[in-house]
Amino acid sequence: MKSGNKALDYIIKDMVSTVSNSKDEIFQIGEDSRVEFEKLDEELESIKEQVGNLIEDGDELERKVRSSRIRLSQVSKQFRQYSEEDIRKVYEQTHELQMDLSMTREKEKQLRERRDEIEIRLRNLDATIERAEALSGKISVVLNYLTEDFKNVTQTLETAKEKQEFGLQIIEAQEEERRRLSREIHDGPAQSLANVMLRSDLVERTFNERGIEEALLEMRNVRKLVRSALYDVRRIIYDLRPMALDDLGLVPTLKKYLATVEEYNQLHIHFASLGEERRLESKYEVAIFRLIQEAVQNAVKHSEASSIDVKFELRKEMTKVVIKDDGKGFDPTVKKEKSFGLMGMRERVDMVNGELHIQSSPGKGTIVTIHMPLNE
Structure with a gap:
């Protein structure tokens, strides 16, 4: 029975993987189209403008030719009144x-032909984009049917065990996060404020002993x-909950966050936002x-990536996120102890009925793909 379940699991996983890859390929076809x-639409506008200019130039040349x-004709009839040079x-x-x-007319003809070709190509591309989206x-x-209706008992039990372990790890992570915040506040703002108190006393002493110039210099240091x-x-508050997310929205907050990570870690991050x-x-x-934050932090800390691409696509009823890095990669099938970052991502994706796919192998970087339906 166990071997039968495993065989069924393998078949379903293989089907899901094949269908998911096909979906990504179709998505890429749509994007390329x-x-x-x-590009062709821009070229078409340029050609229309050129054709208009050539028509005007041709009409003007026709008047001059006439x-x-x-x-x-006048010179030919009265050639005796003109010199050979004039004729x-x-x-x-x-x-x-x-x-x-x-x-001019030949250029106009060629541009008209190119215009007609582009218009036909644009109609075909528009149809291709519609078919790709459909x-x-x-x-x-199909993916929802495969992933939801074909969940097997073995995986359900495995998931239950993982969630139990994950719950315990969350408690441990919360305590670790409290310790980290305590250390950060102690070593950061608290230490700085203590220095401010000491330096403020020094300002008064400097003013009395060395004069106003030295005191002003000390004030600048304070x-x-x-x-x-x-x-x-502000950094600690931002890590806890970025206020810009409530004030400005998702895309501006992501841009700000990724720019900060890029500057702080001295690596290249390219962010692309598609759709409305x-x-x-x-x-x-x-x-x-949080999903993008976790994936980017994993790429920075564990993958040691030098370049990260983040693509966020927002459609009417769903959103897609792709985080790709050029780091050292890993084997997703090997589970590491106390490695609950990916498990936490899966848990967060499940909470909103989304899908999480991770493609990685040692030495070949990592691609994290997230599909999330928007039931607004």
């Missing part, structure tokens, strides 16, 4: 205008200490922010 559509031909100049001018007109939606239904303490306090930028329910904004 959308990028090409935008005028030059009339002039040439030659009129002939050459007419010929040059005719050549310019011919070249297929992505259908595959999501101001630096206060600024440093204020920075530490709008506010979500607080539970979704907090979940997405």
Whole structure:
């Protein structure tokens, strides 16, 4: 019976993996088509403008050619009244205008043909994007069916055991977090404020013994200490709960957070936000922010990455997040003791009925993909 369950688990996992990869490939096809559509649309606008200019230039050249031909006809009829040089100049001018007109009309014809090609290509790309989105939606239904309706008993028991262990680890993590905050406050703001008290006494003594210039210099040092303490306090508060998430929304907060991580750790982080930028329910904004925060911190601390790509796509009824790094990677099938970061991410994703996929192998970086339905 156990071997039968394992075989069924393997088949379902293989199906889920295949369908999920197909969904990602279809998503990429849609994205590539959308990028090409935008480029061709820009080129089409440019070509339309060029065609308009060439039409105006051609009409003007036609008027000049007609005028030059009339002039040439007059000269030909009354050639005895003109010198050979005059006749030659009129002939050459007419010929040059005719050549310019011919070249202009040929350019106009080529641009019109290119315009027609682009318009056909744009219609095809638009249809491809629509089909990709429709297929992505259908595959999501299949994935939900596979992942929800085919959950086996063995995995359920495993999950229950993992959740029990995770609950105990959460308690341990909370105590560790309290100790960390205590150390940070003691070593950071508390130490800085103690130094401010000592330096403030020194300001008065310096003023009395060395004069106002030295006292002002000491005041500047005190101001630096206060600024440093204020920075530490704000950083600790931000780690607990970024206030910008409530005030500004998810995307601005992510940009600020990733910029801070990039600067502090001296690595490159590229952030891309796709789709309509709008506010979500607080539970979704907090979940997405914490998931990205955890994935980025894992890439910085454990993967030792030098470059991280974060892509956030917001659609009408779902959101997709991809965090990719170039770090040393790991084997997702090997479970490490006290490694509850990924388990916590899975737990948070489950709370909002989302999906978490992790692709990684030693030496090849890590890709974390999160799909989250928005039941607003």
